[in-house]
Each structure stands twice: as structure tokens, then as C-alpha cells.
Amino acid sequence: MARKSTPEPTPSPIADFEHSLEELELLVEKMESGEMSLEDSLSAYERGVGLYRKCQGALEQAELRVRQLSDPTQPENSENFAFDHD
Numbered sequence: 001m002a003r004k005s006t007p008e009p010t011p012s013p014i015a016d017f018e019h020s021l022e023e024l025e026l027l028v029e030k031m032e033s034g035e036m037s038l039e040d041s042l043s044a045y046e047r048g049v050g051l052y053r054k055c056q057g058a059l060e061q062a063e064l065r066v067r068q069l070s071d072p073t074q075p076e077n078s079e080n081f082a083f084d085h086d
Contacts, residue, residue, distance in 0.1 A: 017058040024051040 027048045031041055068074070 013058055013061065017055055017062075020051045020054050020058075024048055024055065027051070 027044050030036060031044055031048075036044060
């Protein structure tokens with residue numbers, strides 16, 4: 001009988017950002033080594049652009065969150081964000 005797989009828990013935005021940034025840094029190191037073929041370099045570049053955009057989006061969300069939490073005219077905003085300690 002087939003086993004039902006449980007869905008993987010969604011990583012926190014912070015953990016996801018850190019993982020993406022780490023992967024991006026590794027890709028850059030590999031590309032800078034000059035030992036990749038042109039095809040592999042293009043694939044790595046494409047992956048890197050995707051990771052960069054993902055990181056940039058996460059940073060923009062974090063900045064928005066900080067602005068909302070810091071807005072003295074709307075103190076109720078600070079209650080809308082629960083920090084996930086997972």
C-alpha cells in the first residue's frame with residue numbers, strides 16, 4: 001500500500017532568505033573559479049538571477065514590515081505580526 005507523504009513544512013521567510021543567499025554565494029564562487037563550461041555557467045547564472053530576485057523580494061518584505069512596526073501613527077500594526085520562532 002502506498003504511503004501518504006506529509007507535506008514539508010514551509011520554511012520561515014528568514015530561513016528561506018538565508019538558504020537562498022547561501023546558495024547564491026556558492027554559485028558565485030563556482031562561476032568565479034572559471035572551471036565551469038559555458039552551458040553550466042549560463043544555467044548557474046539563470047539560477048543565480050532567480051535566487052537574487054527571491055532574496056530581494058524577501059528584503060523588501062522585511063523592510064516593509066519594519067516600517068509598519070515602527071510607524072508611531074499606527075501602533076496597532078505591531079500586533080499584526082507574530083514572530084515565528086520555529
